[in-house]
Amino acid sequence: MPTSLLERKEILGHLDRLAINEIVNVWNTAQGLPSAEFRSVMVNSIPVVTDPYTSAASNLGAAWYDESAPNLPYRATPSPLPATERLLSSADWAMGARGTDALARLAEVAQKAIWGGNRQTIFDNAKSERGARYERVAGDKCCAFCAMLCTRGAVYLESTAGFRAHGNCRCGAQEVRPGKSFDRPAHYERFDEAYAQASRNATGTDAILAEMRIILGSS
Numbered sequence: 001m002p003t004s005l006l007e008r009k010e011i012l013g014h015l016d017r018l019a020i021n022e023i024v025n026v027w028n029t030a031q032g033l034p035s036a037e038f039r040s041v042m043v044n045s046i047p048v049v050t051d052p053y054t055s056a057a058s059n060l061g062a063a064w065y066d067e068s069a070p071n072l073p074y075r076a077t078p079s080p081l082p083a084t085e086r087l088l089s090s091a092d093w094a095m096g097a098r099g100t101d102a103l104a105r106l107a108e109v110a111q112k113a114i115w116g117g118n119r120q121t122i123f124d125n126a127k128s129e130r131g132a133r134y135e136r137v138a139g140d141k142c143c144a145f146c147a148m149l150c151t152r153g154a155v156y157l158e159s160t161a162g163f164r165a166h167g168n169c170r171c172g173a174q175e176v177r178p179g180k181s182f183d184r185p186a187h188y189e190r191f192d193e194a195y196a197q198a199s200r201n202a203t204g205t206d207a208i209l210a211e212m213r214i215i216l217g218s219s
Contacts, residue, residue, distance in 0.1 A: 002064070002067045002068050003064050003067065005137055005172070005174060005185070008060075008064060008118075008172060009139070009170065009172065011060065012057060012060075012114065012115055012118055012170075012172070013170070015053045015056060015057055015114050016053070016110060016111040016114045016115065018053060019049055019050055019053045019110045019111075019114060020107045020110055020111070022049045023042075023045065023046070023049055023103070023106050023107060023110060024103065026041065026042065026045045026049070027042060027103055027106075030042065039095050042091065042095055042102075042106065043088060043091040043092050043095055044088070044091075045091075046087050046088065046090070046091035046094075046106065046109060046110065047084045047087045047088065049110065050087065050109075050110045050113045050114060051081055053110075053113075053114045054081055054082065054113050054114050054116075054117035055078070055081060055117070057114045057115065057117040057118040057121075058078035058079050058081070058117040058118060058120070058121045059078050059121075060118060061076070061078065061079075061117070061118040061119070061120075061121030061122050061125075062076035062077055062078045062121050062125065063076075064122075064175075065121070065122060065125050065175050065177075068175055068177055068180070069177035069178075069179075069180055072129075072177060072178065074125075074128075074129045074132075074177075076121065076125040077121075077124075077125070078121050079117065079120040079121040079123075079124045081117065082113055082116065082117070087109070087113060090109045090112075091106060091109055093105070094106045094108070094109050111170075115170060115172070118172070119172060119173045122134055122172075122173040122174075122175050123173060125175065126173075126175055126176075129177070129178065130178065131177075131178035131179075132175060132176065132177055132178055133175075133176045134173045134174060134175050134176060135150075135173070135174045135176055135182045135184075136149040136150045136152070136171060136173065137150070137171060137172040137173060137174045138150050138171040138172075139170075139171075139187075140185075140187035140190070141218070142171060142218070143218050143219045144194075144209055144212040144213040144216050144218045144219065145209060146171045147191040147194065147195075147212060147216060147218070148191070148195060148205075148208070148209055148212055150188055150191050151188070151191050151192050151195040190216075191216075194212050194215040194216050195208070195212060197211070197215055198211035198212045198215060
């Protein structure tokens with residue numbers, strides 16, 4: 001039986017918690033170092049810590065893609081890891097904050113890399129497999145931006161609609177294989193209703209999003 005959306009989120013959540021625990025351990029171990037050395041240790045630890053978990057998330061994405069339509073001939077491949085330079089740059093930004101705010105930012109960098117590795121694999125394979133699409137997947141308490149994108153259905157391709165992921169975004173992507181359909185969660189009806197109401201009150205993406213924030217009571 002294919003891995004459910006809830007199970008996917010739980011597994012990815014477990015991976016990012018493991019990575020964050022490792023980052024916290026590095027932070028605690030390096031606490032006594034001089035400021036510049038401490039910063040260097042924390043920045044350079046991010047690719048070392050996150051890459052194995054991002055690779056695991058990407059491999060899972062390929063496995064989940066295949067199991068969603070095992071009778072089709074296409075076989076998914078994991079996407080490459082994010083560039084080390086990009087992770088180092090994000091970690092350097094994180095360490096620009098003060099005290100434990102920097103640690104919280106480092107956790108955000110790790111989480112985004114891990115979930116992003118999984119999403120990118122689904123994007124890339126949906127792009128490669130003729131007739132495939134993917135749909136935005138979000139929980140019932142997601143932000144209004146993610147809720148708005150959930151209303152659009154299985155219309156996304158990496159080449160035409162990139163998956164913007166804000167900080168601490170744990171939304172996913174569900175592959176919709178050729179000849180298959182996406183079983184939309186029940187809470188998407190609330191997103192649809194909010195979008196319809198917002199569209200009656202406003203024009204343009206930014207204005208509609210602002211209205212949805214009010215209607216849904218979310219950021």
